[in-house]
Structure formats: structure tokens, C-alpha cells
Amino acid sequence: MITIKEIAKQLNMSTTTVSNVIHGKTSEVSDDTKKIVQDFLEKVDYVPNISARNLAQNESKIIGLALKARADKYENLIMDPFVSELIGGVEETIRNAGYFMMLYISSDTNEIMRHVSTWNVDGLILFGMLNDDGIRVSEKYKKPIVCIDTYSIEGLKHFTNVGLDDEQGTYDMVNYLISQGHKKIAFLSDNTNGVDLARLNGYKKALKDAKIKYSPSNFLKIRPHTKDLPESLEEICERSKEFTAIMCVSDLYAVTLMAAFADRGISVPDDISVAGFDDNMLGQLHRPALTTVHQNVKQKGTVAADTLLKQLKKIKTPNQIVLPTNLVIRDTVKKI
Amino acid sequence: MITIKEIAKQLNMSTTTVSNVIHGKTSEVSDDTKKIVQDFLEKVDYVPNISARNLAQNESKIIGLALKARADKYENLIMDPFVSELIGGVEETIRNAGYFMMLYISSDTNEIMRHVSTWNVDGLILFGMLNDDGIRVSEKYKKPIVCIDTYSIEGLKHFTNVGLDDEQGTYDMVNYLISQGHKKIAFLSDNTNGVDLARLNGYKKALKDAKIKYSPSNFLKIRPHTKDLPESLEEICERSKEFTAIMCVSDLYAVTLMAAFADRGISVPDDISVAGFDDNMLGQLHRPALTTVHQNVKQKGTVAADTLLKQLKKIKTPNQIVLPTNLVIRDTVKKI
DNA sequence: TTGTAGGCGTTATCAA
């Protein structure tokens, strides 16, 4: 790999001049030398050494994407279609802006921080942080942070959040279920934190507005870890007889549930209605096609990255961005 | 961020000593000073500046994962469940070895090369390269390269390939279809290069061994790009009447096809049998569950990364690694 | 056992 120093030597000029041409500081250099240098750069296929540049300018052109894995949930976080779509959106935006993305997956916040510090990452996108995780990070890391899907009022003082109107999403869907005549509606999720809690609240609100009583027994808990899944699905299918519709916190769970139903001869939507949340490939390819709450996941990623990029350019951004949802009525909910 | 120089100053010693302690060159330093330094490092939470280290040692501790996107195929490569599972395997292995992964997606080989050079990436994992793409890269890039799923005899002189016995996989499956009484078997794919060609060859071989004639009209071409997909699905469904079974080149296509069948009232496996290849979430969650050729995609990623890591340690590795496949018989193939 | 000094490739300051 050829260096600026070497180029300067071969061209009988100083590194400064070469560097200036490279950076288009055209005012500083005569047209003649400019041309000479540019031709030479082209010829030798010069590529700068980023490490050296980082050291000299104290900026890395790296944006870190840190995914906090929940140890109990997936063996492999990235396999969640939601996560991979998100990464796709972030990666594309960062790349087009001339930055680089460093992906880091860990369940240990400290590990993430160490990683980010060694690389002197210019900005950080955080996903999967719970409650004050984000705040803890922002206290150590003094550069721009954008969180995705983090519910933390306190956090918004420290970082920007890109999220969804999760509550409104389930609220709308449960209202739709009610409009189709459903009264005994369960809510299925694996936890009641953050996003899941917001969706649960939307569900509860819709029930309340329709004067349907909510009971804790309406909450169906799925245990997604591979070894627990079959057993928890068995329980849920058993309990599903008490309901006419199930509002699932994600498409993945909705499709998983419908497969379990099919295995037991329970027919969707004839025996029971199912609604999802996300609108991803899984629900789109399912037959009957899943009625679900649409969100644009890729957009979530691009908006998060764009926002961070703006902050790096010192452009003011709102500290909370709420993306819309909308209902996608397909074939898994029956009018009763 | 505190530097070695600063630490040395505060401790009244030289940077060499501090550096030696950091690198565990314990023989070079007295136990007393070692302890002092270690305690101090702990206290100030020292994190090395990777750029500086890279510059000094001329190694980056980065492994590049370059995905060559085919412009015509996906808007977003990473959304392919195969790709995301692969990334998951690579990322995990690299991280556990103390390296860093830089993900780079592009359809332009030169762009990938430039990226890899600026970062002085220690090793490269390549996916999606066709024919001599990999060779072109290896001629410019003089460090270890591991390709995934690249079919290129010539290439094996230049790099290690981690692949699958794709031909055997479809061969086994088509034999199974034949054993179930099928004779009119189509093959569905979007191209006939690399992996797809190998799978097609396995299919042809099985037909030949069973003395069933292959005709080019047995090849059903799907056009996956969003705007073409519905039309190509319509054509395929129409043509499917000529066959009793369809061997699909991937689970994604098998599930996509079955959704199209369902929309037209064509029942799987009663009206037509379908087999896939990959064994991913899509086929597992489908009902009837997809009969498919299993491959361990995550393992593909981990093996590729492990192999590269070995090469970085100058450990010899075979220049071709072929992972096995096996049949997963589920419910989409009927005996006729 | 510890310290000094030079170099990695780039940028930036300031002088010529």
C-alpha cells in the first residue's frame, strides 16, 4: 500500500501538497501540481490508511450499532427478521453517507462500552436497551447516541429515541377486533417491558374504552427459548379456548402460534382469530395471510442513522421521533 | 480517554513499562511495578486506542465480511433469512476470538476492495461472489481470504472455500421424490450459476439415474424482484399443472410458491408436492411443514470464520471445506 | 528492571 510520503517523494514535492490535493483544498495549490498529483493518485490507486487518519484527526468515521442481546431470548439475535431488517436500513444509510458501520452484539453493556471506546466510534445507535441501560451508556460516552425502541422518559434527556406509536398500534388493532364482534381477546407476549408494555397498554386501553373488563388471565405468556417453546405453546393452545381472538405482540409469535394451532386442528380464523404486529415476511407469506399492525422497520433503521448523522453535523434534531403504524387487514380475523 | 503516556507520567515511569504490563510481558517487569500499574489501569478504566495500535503494528484486528449484493435480487440483502443467519455465525465467532467484524455490502467489487484496503483488514470473508470475482479480489488483496458458497475450481488455488454438497442435497431429495412415485418433477430457481447450478445438477443427475428424461421446460424460473414477482408466480402456477412435484432451490422460494398456490386454491401436497432447500424458519413455521434439505447455515458462518482465524495464526487449513446436508422429511410431499 | 527514542501514515500549523 502506497503512502502519501512515498507519493510525495516520487513526485518531488511535500506531503502537505499531496494531502491538500487529496482533500480538494484546491485553493491552496496550483492547477498544474493538482493535475500531476491527481493523475498519479489515480495511477497508483492510492487508498488512505484510515487508522492514521483517525489518529491525526481524532475521529473514526465509524458509527457503532450495538445490539443488546437478551440472554434468555434467542441463540442468535440477528436471526430475528425484525433485527435483520433494522440492520439493513442502518447499514445502507451509514454506507451512503461515507461512514462505516461496526456491528456489535452483546448482553453486557460494559463490553459494548469498551468496544466503542477503543474504536473511538463517532456515534452510537443502540437497540435493545432496557430502562436506564441507555442512560448508563450515555453517561460514559459523550458523543451522539440514538436509541431505537427504548421506552425511558428519563432517557430522552440524554439521547434521541426513534420509536413507534406502539400503544396506538395495538389500540387500533384491538378496536378493529372489537368492531368484528370479539369480546374475549387475549394478549400474547413474552414480557411486559418497553415496547411490549406499550403494546399491552394499547390493548388494555382499547378494552377499557369498549367497557370490556381486563383480567390478568388475558395475558398469555410465551417462552420463546427453544427448549421451553413447545411446552409454553401447549399451555397457550389449551388456554386459547377461553378466547375468540388473540392479539400477538409480534408477527413472529403470531405465526408461531398459528403453526401450533394448525398442528392441533384449530383453524384460523374459523375457530379463533389472530392478529400480529410488525408486518414482516413471515406474516405476508402465511396463508391465511396475517392481519397485523404495519410498521416500517427498515425506515426505523434509516431514520435512526439519519438522525445520528445529522447530530454529527451539529444539526439539531428532535429528541423523540415517533413513527406511525397502520392496520393491515388480511385474513386471520373473522367477524363473529 | 486516558493514554499510556499520561499513565506513565502520573505513575512516574516510562511508557514502555506500562505497555509491557498491558501486554502481560510479565517477565520484563518486577512484581511490584506490575501490581501498581495494573491497579492504576483498573482504576482509570484504560482502553487502548485501536487506531494507534493498528498503525504501530500494522494489523487491524478487523475481519471484513463482504457481501456482494446482486442488484437485481433484493432491495435489502440482509433480509434474506439465509444471509442473516450466516452473519450471525460469523459475527459470534469473530467476536469470541477478540477480533472485530466489519460488515460491507456492495455490488461493486472495487468498492469492496477499497474499503478493505483503507481499513487494513486482517482477513476477508466473501459471500455472493460469482465465478472469478473471488480471484480478482485475491489478486489485489494479499491476506487470507475465505469464500462461502463459491463455485470456482480455479478459485481454490487462491482461497479457501466453505461450501455445501449442494449437488448431493438435491440429488437426495429428488431421489426421495421419485421414491414417492413422482416422475414429473420441476426445478424452480432464479438463475443457473454457482450454488443454484450445483443444485440443478443434482436434480438432473437424480432424474438421469432414474431414467427420467430432463427437458429444459422442467426449469421454472422465478423472478424475485418485487415488481416482477407476482407475474412470474402466475406463470409458474399455470405451468405447475404439468408436474406432480416441484423441487425449489430454497425454502424462501418454496414458501413463496406455496402461498401462491394457496391463493389459487391449489393444495399442497394433495394437488402438488413441494420440496425446499435450506431448512430455515420459514419452512419450519409453514403448515404443512416443509419437506426440505437441511443445511446448517450458522455453522457455515462459524466454520468460515474459524478457518480464517486459523489462517491468521498460520495454521494450515484445507482449501475446500464441504459441509454435509441431510433430508428433513415433513409434510409437503405426498406419495402418489 | 526500566527508560529513551524512533517510527507507523496522516493532518495541521506555521514559516518560507
Add this chain to the structure above:
DNA sequence: TTGATAACGCCTACAA
């Protein structure tokens, strides 16, 4: 318009 030189943080050969 161009060039010398120091600085970024770390590593290492060699000296003390």
C-alpha cells in the same frame, strides 16, 4: 503556492 515539522497514541529495539 509549497514545504518542514510536530502531533495523534502505541509499540519496540536498544540503551542504561
